[in-house]
Amino acid sequence: MKTWFKCVMFGALALIAAGTALGDEGLWLFNMPPDVMLRTKYKFDITPEWLDHLRLSSVRFGGASGSFVAPEGLVLTNHHVGRSAIQRLSTADRDLMKLGFYARSRAEELKVPGMEVTVLQSLEDVTARVLGTVTPEMNAIQAAEARNLAVAAIEKEESQITGLRCSVINLFSGGLYHLYRYKVFSDVRLVFAPENLVAFFGGDQDNFTYPRYDLDVTLFRLYENDAPYVTPHYLKWNTGNLKEGDLVFVSGHPGSTGRLLTYSQLEFLRDVSYPWTLAHYARRRAGLKDFSRRGPEAARFALGTLFGIENSLKATTGYHSGLLDAALMEKKLKEENDLREAVRRDPEMEALYGKAWDEVARAQQTYAEIYKLYRFFEGGAGFSTTYFSTARSLVRLAVEKIKPESDRLREFRDVALPALTRRMMTVTPVYQDLEIFNLTDSLIQLQKEFGDMAEVKWLFAGRLAEDVAKDLVNGTELGDPNVRKAYLDGGFQSVALSNDPMIKLAWLIDPVSRGVRKRYEEEVQSVETKNGALIAQAMFKLRGAAIPPDATGSLRLSFGPVKGYEENGKKIPFFTTFKGMFDLAARNGYKDPYELPERVLSAKSRIKLDTPVNFVAACDSIGGNSGSPVVNRKGEFSGVLFDGNIQSLPSRFVYTDVQNRSVMVHAKGIIEALTNIYEAKPLVDEILGKK
Numbered sequence: 001m002k003t004w005f006k007c008v009m010f011g012a013l014a015l016i017a018a019g020t021a022l023g024d025e026g027l028w029l030f031n032m033p034p035d036v037m038l039r040t041k042y043k044f045d046i047t048p049e050w051l052d053h054l055r056l057s058s059v060r061f062g063g064a065s066g067s068f069v070a071p072e073g074l075v076l077t078n079h080h081v082g083r084s085a086i087q088r089l090s091t092a093d094r095d096l097m098k099l100g101f102y103a104r105s106r107a108e109e110l111k112v113p114g115m116e117v118t119v120l121q122s123l124e125d126v127t128a129r130v131l132g133t134v135t136p137e138m139n140a141i142q143a144a145e146a147r148n149l150a151v152a153a154i155e156k157e158e159s160q161i162t163g164l165r166c167s168v169i170n171l172f173s174g175g176l177y178h179l180y181r182y183k184v185f186s187d188v189r190l191v192f193a194p195e196n197l198v199a200f201f202g203g204d205q206d207n208f209t210y211p212r213y214d215l216d217v218t219l220f221r222l223y224e225n226d227a228p229y230v231t232p233h234y235l236k237w238n239t240g241n242l243k244e245g246d247l248v249f250v251s252g253h254p255g256s257t258g259r260l261l262t263y264s265q266l267e268f269l270r271d272v273s274y275p276w277t278l279a280h281y282a283r284r285r286a287g288l289k290d291f292s293r294r295g296p297e298a299a300r301f302a303l304g305t306l307f308g309i310e311n312s313l314k315a316t317t318g319y320h321s322g323l324l325d326a327a328l329m330e331k332k333l334k335e336e337n338d339l340r341e342a343v344r345r346d347p348e349m350e351a352l353y354g355k356a357w358d359e360v361a362r363a364q365q366t367y368a369e370i371y372k373l374y375r376f377f378e379g380g381a382g383f384s385t386t387y388f389s390t391a392r393s394l395v396r397l398a399v400e401k402i403k404p405e406s407d408r409l410r411e412f413r414d415v416a417l418p419a420l421t422r423r424m425m426t427v428t429p430v431y432q433d434l435e436i437f438n439l440t441d442s443l444i445q446l447q448k449e450f451g452d453m454a455e456v457k458w459l460f461a462g463r464l465a466e467d468v469a470k471d472l473v474n475g476t477e478l479g480d481p482n483v484r485k486a487y488l489d490g491g492f493q494s495v496a497l498s499n500d501p502m503i504k505l506a507w508l509i510d511p512v513s514r515g516v517r518k519r520y521e522e523e524v525q526s527v528e529t530k531n532g533a534l535i536a537q538a539m540f541k542l543r544g545a546a547i548p549p550d551a552t553g554s555l556r557l558s559f560g561p562v563k564g565y566e567e568n569g570k571k572i573p574f575f576t577t578f579k580g581m582f583d584l585a586a587r588n589g590y591k592d593p594y595e596l597p598e599r600v601l602s603a604k605s606r607i608k609l610d611t612p613v614n615f616v617a618a619c620d621s622i623g624g625n626s627g628s629p630v631v632n633r634k635g636e637f638s639g640v641l642f643d644g645n646i647q648s649l650p651s652r653f654v655y656t657d658v659q660n661r662s663v664m665v666h667a668k669g670i671i672e673a674l675t676n677i678y679e680a681k682p683l684v685d686e687i688l689g690k691k
Helices: 010-018 035-042 048-057 083-088 127-131 140-162 263-292 296-324 326-344 347-353 356-378 386-400 414-425 432-450 454-460 465-475 481-496 501-543 578-587 598-602 646-652 667-676 681-688
Strands: 058-061 064-068 074-077 117-125 165-171 176-185 187-193 218-224 247-252 556-561 565-567 570-572 575-577 612-617 629-631 637-644 662-666
Touching: 048 058, 048 117, 048 247, 048 629, 058 074, 064 247, 064 629, 064 637, 074 637, 083 187, 083 296, 127 140, 127 176, 140 165, 140 176, 140 414, 140 501, 165 414, 176 218, 247 637, 263 296, 263 326, 263 356, 263 432, 296 326, 296 432, 296 646, 326 347, 326 501, 347 501, 356 432, 356 501, 386 414, 386 432, 386 465, 386 481, 386 501, 414 481, 432 454, 432 465, 454 465, 454 501, 465 501, 481 501, 575 578, 578 612, 612 667, 637 646, 637 667, 662 667, 667 681
Parallel strands: none
Antiparallel strands: 058 064, 058 117, 064 074, 074 218, 117 176, 165 176, 187 218, 247 556, 247 629, 565 570, 575 612, 612 662, 629 637, 637 662
16 A cells, blocks of 8 residues: 555544544534534624525536635636636637637636526525325335436436526435526636646646646636626735634535444445446556657646546545545444434334344445446446437437426436537537547456447447447548437437437447446335435434535535644644645756746746745535635635545545545635736736726
8 A cells, every 4th residue: 555545544543543533523404503602613604695696696606616706706716626617718820728818808818618507596494395205005116206307307407497507406305495597608718728738737647636836727717698797705815914723714615425334334435336446447447548658749648537537546546545444434333323323222223223234234235236337337347439429319308308397217218308409519629549549458457357248249339349339430421510419300210210320329329328327226226215314313313414515516614723733743834835835846947747838937037935825724515515615714716626635535335524624726826926926916806896
């Protein structure tokens, strides 16, 4: 095990052994904030007005976060969140990842094809409406069908009434259901992005580490009706200093945690899911690095995928290391056994909830049996190309759209169709050689695992994987948006009669994919949801509801003090400076991954070198929080979250604040860079509210 992974669990294990408090744990719902805890511990009264303003100032970029920072639609997120957009806007002659970008006027702002940003307008508890359709005599499958019908009806009704995108979120494994109403922006334009060298200073080597010196920021502007979107809800900039101990808040969209999972679900992740995922990422990383050596264009197109895989590989390794640690697993098992014992002592509770854990455990056994089949077919791991994703969407849309809405797959209900259609019609650059490379790699793995299946034999027909990939990629016409539009307009008949090889492939494997998906939904997902809800109810009865649910990608609030920590007996300061950045680059000879752009080097004499660049705080966060605004007690923008340290990774399952820190770009560092490196005074004036 690498040295840095040996220390991943240090803080958690020390805390478990000592039995100390867990700190400010919690990814809290905006409609269920920890007001008592904040009032008691920090003497802070959180008001509905404060929460509403922060919620309406927060935005979601797909699976990440951001915030309004000026009244005319200006939003800030991480450079790595905007990476795919920046690459889409780049060309061989103008690589914005290398050169950076600043629009000195509104006319120069670049519209990003296919990008979508959403803002949560309101949320409502609809648990009674969903669970009221479930009766005690229903089995897990019947209960899932009843819930799904209720959810579909609520989403459709609310979308029609409000004109917003409405989504029902499952919380506490089905213990609660909340309705989220989103305003959608599809006209998103790039305003500013620094060079990748300074945005990702230290590269993958320093990812999930601290101290850091990254200018990981990008600014976009949201437009509505071809004009900047004007909103009263934006975060005013904190121009003052942050002191150690200052309370700060994070508002963002954490993707997934497993703190309330059962022991059997943790075992499944440890023994089945994570090992396969890690091997998959490691193989793809090695392949993409090799592909990148083909030339500058190959490297440019592979960069985004490679970054994502390297980031996911490091994160998943950290998650897995937590579950491989006996002390953490013993703690989780003891928590579960204590809860089960409390249930057993009450005959009524035992009758209602006693079997739930065993039911979930049996579902994990089923999932282990079908896991690879699910990942390769329904998960698409056997067909890794953007063309297949498009073909599958067309095939499934053709089939699902002619069904009653209540019978459709969730992603093809009416509420989701406008976004799906926009994505299908977006013109994005595709590098054919990379598509062939990715598809070849995935087909090789598919043949190794499922070479005896009739569908796989028909696909290969005695050919090599590379030849199959070349025929599919070079033969498809799905790269042409006019062709995609013709299929969308033509409906079922045009897709069913298509001779496009990618569409034929999608038709070929769709029965297998739907079959394994159905088994997963009926024998795993529905069982987990039904019994997870029972476990949640038992927890509520015994401990109350003053605990946050696991992350679901929905908007959450976390908080904690700005705070350094100790590592190997050394005090790690809570902030870093531009001087530290230049010193680190110099110590490493200004070589990759510590190379700095010429624009930054030439601006050194103008920069106030003691200005903070990054800082850390003991705020709970996880993947999806990237781009989250960090605000002070006044709700002022104080920074943007872009990472966690190595010690934060096991917080997916057990949170402690001994060494666990979220890593932010400092608000003062952003202004210093915009002013003295990029000479973007009009943008600074807009952010600071100067006319």
